[in-house]
Amino acid sequence: MPKYIDIHAHTNFKAFEEDRDAVIRRALDNGTWVINVGTQLDTSRKAVEMTNEYKEGVYATIGLHPIHTGASYHDANELGEENKEFFSRGEIFDKEKYKELAKLGKVVAIGECGLDYYHMEPETIEKQKKAFIEQIELANELNLPLMLHIRNNPTDKTHNAYFDVYELIKKYSKREEIKGVSHFFAGNVEDMKRFIELGVYISFAGPITYKPKPEICDYISVIKETPLDMILADTDSPYVAPVPYRGKRNEPVYVREIIKKIAEIKSLTEEETAEAIFANAKRLFDL
Numbered sequence: 001m002p003k004y005i006d007i008h009a010h011t012n013f014k015a016f017e018e019d020r021d022a023v024i025r026r027a028l029d030n031g032t033w034v035i036n037v038g039t040q041l042d043t044s045r046k047a048v049e050m051t052n053e054y055k056e057g058v059y060a061t062i063g064l065h066p067i068h069t070g071a072s073y074h075d076a077n078e079l080g081e082e083n084k085e086f087f088s089r090g091e092i093f094d095k096e097k098y099k100e101l102a103k104l105g106k107v108v109a110i111g112e113c114g115l116d117y118y119h120m121e122p123e124t125i126e127k128q129k130k131a132f133i134e135q136i137e138l139a140n141e142l143n144l145p146l147m148l149h150i151r152n153n154p155t156d157k158t159h160n161a162y163f164d165v166y167e168l169i170k171k172y173s174k175r176e177e178i179k180g181v182s183h184f185f186a187g188n189v190e191d192m193k194r195f196i197e198l199g200v201y202i203s204f205a206g207p208i209t210y211k212p213k214p215e216i217c218d219y220i221s222v223i224k225e226t227p228l229d230m231i232l233a234d235t236d237s238p239y240v241a242p243v244p245y246r247g248k249r250n251e252p253v254y255v256r257e258i259i260k261k262i263a264e265i266k267s268l269t270e271e272e273t274a275e276a277i278f279a280n281a282k283r284l285f286d287l
């Protein structure tokens with residue numbers, strides 16, 4: 001029986017082209033399940049295809065990342081240099097295409113979707129909101145949870161992406177029981193409590209293993225106060241590897257370091273924390 005789950009990885013990205021299968025096997029052999037997250041149509045398709053290559057333990061989410069709704073973002077780790085021109089145009093969310101994709105494999109959530117205020121320009125934010133609302137509607141239709149990407153701009157305290165996401169979900173999610181998870185959580189205790197009340201889980205990533213910088217995010221207080229039955233963990237591989245792998249390419253099997261840290265902060269054993277997180281993921285994603 002697996003014990004660990006990385007609820008947000010991108011082994012579907014170009015960064016894993018050379019050894020993708022070895023990375024997944026390493027995770028599965030170590031009792032770690034993986035959810036690969038799509039960021040636009042092509043990375044979503046790759047994530048879905050991968051679910052059919054393994055009997056169990058590999059799942060996908062499909063969606064359009066807020067950054068990919070606009071122009072001028074490109075990361076070679078994602079799909080490679082040759083896709084540069086395609087990237088720079090930005091993608092318009094096409095609900096029907098994603099709906100088709102959902103039928104082709106083990107799709108467990110819609111996203112990553114949400115709001116990214118890191119590079120905040122009014123026109124970009126409008127595009128992000130439109131794509132996000134359409135993905136909330138798709139999640140309603142398919143009865144799937146939301147995989148949320150939320151990022152604030154640390155130099156702009158007048159806008160809070162966590163609050164704006166909360167309001168949009170409340171307004172557009174038609175389901176009785178709202179379901180979702182805020183991956184790579186970096187909000188404050190208030191943002192966390194608002195989400196918990198709504199039914200949105202809180203997932204922590206590699207930075208919780210770094211030296212605390214409470215002026216940027218007070219992870220310790222947030223983790224202490226997040227109920228154990230609403231916590232998840234994610235690597236966001238290939239990015240932001242936890243200590244002691246910091247600086248290297250991240251991979252799903254490292255999720256254990258994040259879970260260890262959550263256990264330490266909550267004064268629990270690694271075993272009971274891992275068990276709770278695994279049970280939470282099974283419940284949220286209906287695995």
Ligand SMILES: [Zn+2]
Binds near residue numbers: 008037112
């Ligand atoms: Zn991601």
